[in-house]
Amino acid sequence: MGSTDQGYPGNILLTGPWSIPCALHNDELLSSWLVRSALANGCDPLTLTGDLWPGWRAWTIDLDRGLPADKLKSLAKKCTTTTNKFESIFLRHAAARVVGAELPIRQCWPWILAIGARNRLRSGGLQYCPICLKESPYFRICWRFAWHTCCSTHHIRLHDSCPHCSISIEPHRLEAQNKSITVCPNCLSDLSEASTEKPSEKSLSFQKMANRTLDDGYNTYSNVKLRAPAWFELARFFYVLSHRLSNPESPSMAALASYFGVKDTPKHAPQLERADTATRASLFGVVELLMNTNKKKLASILTEHGISQEGFCPKGVAIPGCLVDLLEALESRPQKKKGRSIVNSLPNPRPWHEVQRRSIRIRRKLMEGK
Secondary structure, X not given: OOOOOOOOOOEEOEOOOOOOOEEOOOOEOHHHHHHHHHHHOOOOHHHHHHHHOOOOOHHHOOHHHOOOHHHHHHHXXXXXXXXXXXXXXXXXXXXXXXXXXXOOXXXXXXXXOOOOOEOOEOOOOOOEOHHHHHHOOOOEHHHHXXXXXXXXXOOOEOEOEOOOOOOEOOHHHOOHHHOOOOEXXXXXXXXXXXXXXXXXXXXXXXHXXXXXXXXXXXXXXXXXXXXXXXXXXXXHHHHHHHHHHOOOOOHHHHHHHHHOOOOOOOOOOXXXXXXXXXXXXXXXXXXXXXXXXXXXXXXXXXXXXXXXXXXXXXXXXXXXXXXXXXXXHOOOOOOOOOOOOOOOOOOOOOOHHHHHHHHHHHHHHHHHOO
8 A cells, every 4th residue: 555556456337327437446545436437427426426325425424434334335236346345445454554453433543634524525634646646647545644745656745735726635526527536626727737846855764664564564663673553653652752843842852853953844733644744744754763763872862962751751642662661761850830829910922833823723623614
């Protein structure tokens, strides 16, 4: 799943009025194939899913995570294939290997981009490479992986919104007259006509590391073999640390950020699965540095810069098992609780970065509420 597979496993033939077959690619998202099938047969995606699953509002959920058993059986019955063909492209297979535990039904899945569905509207969750989309117009499975921020084939930054109107990628809202999945349903511009920006080498390196971990089921950190769930847990911890380094709350953290060359990173980053491509690419560049730093060397660096246990792993943040000994080697400097005081005057103005953070959250909630 880490690479782009251009192979054709064979046509999936829809019966009834859907007489024009549409090939399902090995690495294609189910939603992408449904949209292409609808457009190829001269109808809207909404019409196609309405015929496949009468009375079910298919586009209000994330179809790429998986289908209910009855809906999957119904789809297979109308196609010249088995349910196994569709099962193989669901995101839950990759998510299960990353998590190593039972996946939640409604919540975000770790390391799988969240679409932020509100009825048929989306606030994100889908990326694309404009060159790939132009050469073979369909959306790849790997473009839903949070660690993917650039195209492994063309080495350019992925886009997560229309380059013309900045709206999230929503091919399921296309209409029959649009004819191509590369069209933006909002402004009707061609998504493949987008700028090509080179990614940072470190973010691309991290992406390759994560792909290798997913494919092999394990990777190493500081010469210790970790199973995929433990490796991704460590990567998430370093992602959170990288975010804190981009907005250091103490002189020691600022010095550590300077040591690792952390600069031009987002000051306010939402949850990993909801962050935009540019934010994730920037922070993954720092994560790559941390992942490739020997644990003993990292402990020495942290001690040298005066980072305490509380500074390295604040309250509420889970420490990965492979870093417990490193944490114990750091000095503990718990903060003293401040006594409560009665304030008789108006509170001081909030810092600008806090106002900006709250503004981002409010805008996101407004977008999801449309």
